[in-house]
Amino acid sequence: MDKQMTAKAHPLTAMPDGKRATSYDVARFAGVSQSAVSRCFKPGASISAKTRVKVEQAAATLGYQPNAIARGLISGRSNIVAVLITELTNLNYPQVLSKLHRKFSECDIRILLFTLDNESDVDTVLDKVWQYQVDGIIAAAQFTEAQINACKERAIPLVFYNRIYPQSTVSSVCCDHREGERALVEGLLNQGRRAFAVMSGPVDSAVSAARTQGAVDRLKGSATHIVELEGDYSYWLACSLTRQMMTHGEFKPDAFVCTNDIMAMGCLDTLRTEYQVAVPSDIAVVGFDGVEAATWLNYDLTTVVQPLERMVQAAVNMLLERIDAPELPAEKRLFSGDIRQGSSAVLL
Amino acid sequence: MDKQMTAKAHPLTAMPDGKRATSYDVARFAGVSQSAVSRCFKPGASISAKTRVKVEQAAATLGYQPNAIARGLISGRSNIVAVLITELTNLNYPQVLSKLHRKFSECDIRILLFTLDNESDVDTVLDKVWQYQVDGIIAAAQFTEAQINACKERAIPLVFYNRIYPQSTVSSVCCDHREGERALVEGLLNQGRRAFAVMSGPVDSAVSAARTQGAVDRLKGSATHIVELEGDYSYWLACSLTRQMMTHGEFKPDAFVCTNDIMAMGCLDTLRTEYQVAVPSDIAVVGFDGVEAATWLNYDLTTVVQPLERMVQAAVNMLLERIDAPELPAEKRLFSGDIRQGSSAVLL
């Protein structure tokens, strides 16, 4: 009895030698079996109210928390998902990550984070992923066919975030980049724009390709001039491409269609700072993504806002469903972006 | 023999019923003991070259990877560290995270990510952290004394990133916010500025407090006017504080000292867009952090650049040291920021 009082006074020193309490310690303390302790921490397990109280008190006294590692080993479910995200893809990165965390937290699932410097790191990262018996993978990174198959062979559910695999049966949530860009460009055409510079992202980005194609397809036949500038989603390259176009371009554009907001901001800054161009009267500029900075006073970009909240929710749901039922067929969900009209371009 | 050939042709189907190969499977296949397999995957363990080859071939054939969960359970080292990071603290967030990932990866340590919406979530998050037997914690979030003690009691090494605990014996790496701000302000004074508006961050942020104090302490006695504006590190509040100051302020400031870059950008945009103020001739604006966007053409902020790379490296090293030697005393490392002179303020 005395010992118990002491233990209660110092929850975490209740265990001698500073070790963490195990389910056996709790069982001994509560006077029940170890199985009973285990059941008490398993939602829905059959356990009497009396036993539950005893166990809960003992657990509180000893500062017991089930060891998730041991649980993962025996149950085959780690309650960990791997999130693979390519660095600097866009400024939405922090938001996506924190939304993912919130959604997964609600289901008591943790995130093992893997950031990739470039797409070629996927192999290296996947090797680490296998070791941790993750229950699933969210990938905001480009996989090869072989990498996708490796996940299938291991029966690890995989959901892509904003990556496009037209040829493969993989699950993904994606903004409708093509349609969003098409709609944006159409608004520019309607407003009378005819000479377009379309600034694309990295050549190996399927997302950039979709956006670029959405623009170019719509423009063909309607615009008098179209030129494609090869960007890389970065601010600084956007600045220099804008300069090239303005100084050495084959025609004077009346619209810059940038396939992400960052490039649009670079373009805008360059036009105003170095060419004294009036935006949007002389030249219209549009972006894509709907990042926070695009709404700032100085930019106020006309852009396509990705419905992040819904996309993340969808990705999480799709993954959870497939963790529970691995036989579910792959599914691709496409979300329309919302056009936000700022002052960098007028749409009609 | 036939069976082995088949297995080699289809590494991952080598295991029947689609289960992952274990060390026992590899041992059987290689004709050695399970202990031998284990040793083969433990760096530095004594194992003959012959055995190693046999095991490695068998492992490759069966697609074997040690199960990190099981390893963690028996060895008491999960090779996982928890990273706690308060959302939207600043735009450095993605960079810090990806640098942390890179450094930890090199030591074969994974990151369990926890993002916090607000500081009050720390308790909730720590409860999850305990369950995962993490080897250590990096915290870019404010802890209470009780939360710090909880880590100590559990003997989990803890290193703070850019959080200040003058009163507590905790390990931390921190930019020298106070000194950085002081130096910045001194440059403004030397250049002849005398009427200062100092825009602080959230009241509960120790970092903001340090920066603000660095500025105010230096200004007292030297400036003719000082006013402190209570911001929250956000762009939009910075805009409206700037408006208030310009329209209803008790004096016309010739310098805005913003305690982070985002607010400086809001301030700058507001001054130029709404007040046609010439920066820096009429009014100087300085920020703090050295985020990427601060270098953009339109901003080109004079600011204090935090040495992220070195700070992250230090945090990782300090944590690793303490994982290996928990008895190491706490240590606080303070890094000087680099003043970057942009065109938003001239310093002398």
Add this chain to the structure above:
DNA sequence: CTGAAAGCGCTTACAG
């Protein structure tokens, strides 16, 4: 250098 054996802390049939 090698193998047999114990054990990390749980979950989960199984029998009562």
Add this chain to the structure above:
DNA sequence: CTGAAAGCGCTTACAG
């Protein structure tokens, strides 16, 4: 509802 027991896949003394 409850407890005894097996077992998840490893590491690590221990004896050879």
